[in-house]
Amino acid sequence: MSRNILKSSVQNASFSIVFQIFFRCISFVLNAFIIRTVGQDVLGIMNVRLLLLESTILFLSKEPLLKACLTNAKSHNWAQVVNLIWLSVPLSALLGVILVYIWINVLSPTEDIYFTQYKYGCYAIALSCIIEQATQSVVLVAQSFCFVKLKIVIETFYVLGRTLIFVTLVLNRPSYAINAFSIAQLLSAVLFSILYYGFFAWYIPELKKKGKTGQDPLFADMADFPFRNIYDFLPGVMKNQGDIIDKKLLILTTTFVKQSFIKQILTEGERYVMTISPVLTFSQQSMYDIVNNLGSLAARFIFRPIEESSYFYFTQTIHRDEPLKQQDQKSVSEASEVLNQLCKVVTSIGLVVVVFGQSYSNTLLYLYGGKKLVETTLPTTLLQFHCFAIVLLAINGVTEAYVFATMNNKQLERYNYLMVIFSITFLLISYLLTNMLGPVGFILANCVNMAARILHSLHFIHQKYLGTNHNPLNGLIPAPKFVIVLFLCGISSKYSEAHFAPKSTLLHIAFGGVLFLLTLATWAFENRALLMLGYEKYKRRVSLKSD
Structure with a gap:
């Protein structure tokens, strides 16, 4: 050994x-x-x-x-x-x-x-x-x-x-x-x-x-x-x-x-509910499984690395067992700004997924599984609802990363019990909503579960910064110009789905690409200070490596 x-x-x-x-x-x-x-x-x-x-x-x-x-x-x-x-x-x-x-x-x-x-x-x-x-x-x-x-x-x-x-x-x-x-x-x-x-x-x-x-x-x-x-x-x-x-x-x-x-x-709670409950057919179960895998790609490849990196950063910056007022204020201020910007980034990504997901879910499923996958409207409806779950998943990942990184041992033990309650409640709600709404019930139950965990995290962070001059949760509020552009792009992409998609899938995708670039440009303009800071840090890192 x-x-x-x-x-x-x-x-x-x-x-x-x-x-x-x-x-x-x-x-x-x-x-x-x-x-x-x-x-x-x-x-x-x-x-x-x-x-x-x-x-x-x-x-x-x-x-x-x-x-x-x-x-x-x-x-x-x-x-x-x-x-x-x-x-x-x-x-x-x-x-x-x-x-x-x-x-x-x-x-x-x-x-x-x-x-x-x-x-x-x-x-x-x-x-x-x-x-x-x-x-x-x-x-x-x-x-x-x-x-x-x-x-x-x-x-x-x-x-x-x-x-x-x-x-x-x-x-x-x-x-x-x-x-x-x-x-x-x-x-x-x-x-x-x-x-x-x-x-x-x-x-x-x-x-x-x-x-x-x-x-x-x-x-x-x-x-x-x-x-x-x-x-x-x-x-x-x-x-x-x-x-x-x-x-x-x-x-x-x-x-x-x-x-x-x-x-x-x-x-495996969702699968057990699906297996035990006779409401969903095997076809519906497979549809949910496909949509869940497609929808969770963003979580696996984008949000999870952000969550893991932010957790590591906060554990190194904020001490668990000391109030923020007794810690190094420069580190506290930096951590607050990082959390603010992380909230802004993941919320923006989630909103983009919601807006474009409503018009391009059917196209994505068609490209992935062919005509058989989109013979009914169920897969498209599931993926459209799943887009809302992605927003909550993104916010929950970052806020929970901060919570887990800064909780003391007693708070962590208490939260472990709370997680069990959340999970059991999720299974019960899943069973009820699935019997009422079919596969969509799983996604809505997941949204309820995520929303409850987010509320707990927001309460913890708010209490953590109470009495300080910092409010990192402001990052969850998107900029007005970005919201307006998203709203207009949402309407335009729906128009494209109704008029361009039946004639040409390629034209529908190209039109969506233009709208996405417009959205990206608007976000970059409103967050140019953040982008400049990132660019400066990148230049500094490159120069250090070359030296």
Whole structure:
């Protein structure tokens, strides 16, 4: 365990970000292929129902054990840890039996033409989860001993293999797309297992030969590697002194089980509501999933980096446990101005998305999924409503980043309980609104949830700056000229959608491009001081690098 943990953690985070972007791009293109090739019902069955089954089995059987076994890995009795992590296999099998029965016999049924494929899909998902869990001992060792690049390489092959198998099978027999999905899941799980075990089957003999020299970085500093052959990764093989499993880690696992259960419900809440509620058809579920993925692209690639960077900045500038009056006033003033400008930027981006989203949602969906995706008005309506959620998401990201960065420990603990209340309320509202309004209810429930969190953040920030000369929340109020131009562009783009789009999609897009440039120019004119400041900082950075 003498590898550099900090360096490996940073590398792991960096590679994970790149991999997530890669994975999202693959999923984005694959969904478009599925819509154009096999239709919306199939996409709903695969992306919502079957993937939720996989997520539930894997998360509940893997997450608690993996978290516990990664704790203080330096002092592990690896024989006990291997025995413990292998409990994920019978646990996933037990969960698989229970959940597959529920998925097939209790939840709302699929259409008759899909039922046989759907049933085999449930069995295939459960079996693929068991295969993947049988690899967890190797995955745990790779992570504990900082094999960062190995993880990324294997997961890349895993995603590419699953995608290529699925696409190849679907192109040959489009009517058996769910079977293709099931086969791809099974084969990719086998590939995942073979690659991990295969690497260590090669690595351990090589370590015995080259590890003593210390010249090869792949084998250097690994003298304490406890595994002497590939069979040591199996339960009960390594020599063990003491109990069969580590009782402390077992107790820790039970704690993580509770957390994982809550986290899974909060993370996949929308999908559970969709799955349990019989109101939405599979086609509607797939529509919501597509729109949610399209709409969240802005959150993933624009708002999330802003949120993460601003959180880091505020943690370095403002002290959690001191009132602002007792802190360095220059830093307080700078932080206030930064928050003000961040609020202004994300609010402006969100408003632009709202205005142009009302007229270009149908065009975007047509370009993404073809005629099949826009046969009904539902996808367009969903994306138009989702644009309003994006504004709230943008504001919530920045304001919550400041709140999390400046709260003291007591306030953070209190807010954690509040987040649970927000999330449970969101699930209840989602269920009610979905039964009343269909898929749009999910988006409205999300808006209510975001609005409640924003109000809490605004109250906290207002109280934080009470008694000072700063009011960073003024940045949430857009400039009047910008609002007027947005209003005029909104009307003009609606006119273009009604008169230009039916004749020429390209002309409609070109007209929107001109309006967008006009909006951008207006914003730049009203915020020229901010742009000049940014330009000066950029010039200074370039000059420092050249020196």
